[in-house]
Amino acid sequence: MSRTSNRADGDIIRDFLSVANLLKESQLAQLYAYLVHEDEATVQDVIEDLELSQGTAYRNVNRLVDAGVVEVTHDEQPRRYAAREIDLTVTTAAGDREYTITPVLIDAVGRAETNDDIDTYIDRHGVAGLATTLTYAVARERGNVTHRMVAEDLDISPFAAEMILQALRPVVHEHYEIKENGAGIGELDIDDGDAADDA
Incomplete structure (x- = not known):
């Protein structure tokens, strides 16, 4: 199950660390880029389009949500996710x-x-x-x-x-x-x- 991020807006250090994780793990970066390209997607879309296992897809989506670089855009099932702009x-x-x-x-x-x-x-x-x-x-x-x-x-x-x-x-x-x-x-x-x- 996806969790919404509890991070405070404007926390520069946390923002930087979240982005640093994207740059260290190419699979997370790939997922983030996919969500940027798709605008919105479900975990099932991620599983099918990126050919990830269900467990990996859920774990990676949750990590990006917790990091604050992805947000839940539709909270009812199936949940939809979108990438936040990074600059x-x-x-x-x-x-x-x-x-x-x-x-x-x-x-x-x-x-x-x-x-x-x-x-x-x-x-x-x-x-x-x-x-x-x-x-x-x-x-x-x-x-x-x-x-x-x-x-x-x-x-x-x-x-x-x-x-x-x-x-x-x-x-x-x-x-x-x-x-x-x-x-x-x-x-x-x-x-x-x-x-x-x-x-």
Whole structure:
């Protein structure tokens, strides 16, 4: 059974910790992104669409409700749930970078559940690194940067830059108004030296 959150509005620390859990667990991020996309859903919808067991679906929905990032929108059976908007700006520990946690970033983190390139990138560069790269992915799809420019700015190989930009492409196109004219991996000038650089 779902429980409503008892957290007080405006509790910044609790809000941050709730969002931090989303960013640590790709399955929770995936569920949150699903609810953002669907506007509202029942647990049965979650079970069917995300192919989760009944126990996992109920447990994860309850965790998100308790964290205050999902709310019950219809309390009668079957209960319906919706994601709350998240827009939280964070500065890295070194103070050298600032990034904003939005449903788009949470969606990208959630895709690590099924996309090895995103999962590997998060392992190597963290969520802050993914947030920065997501900004570049939007710019790339708009034709403002190339994968080589991204590689140079992020200090990664052009091959690694192309792999993560391609992995983030569906996220970008789902959340932003962008014409379908970005470069496909087969159209890029990736040479064997790029792949060797990444190894």
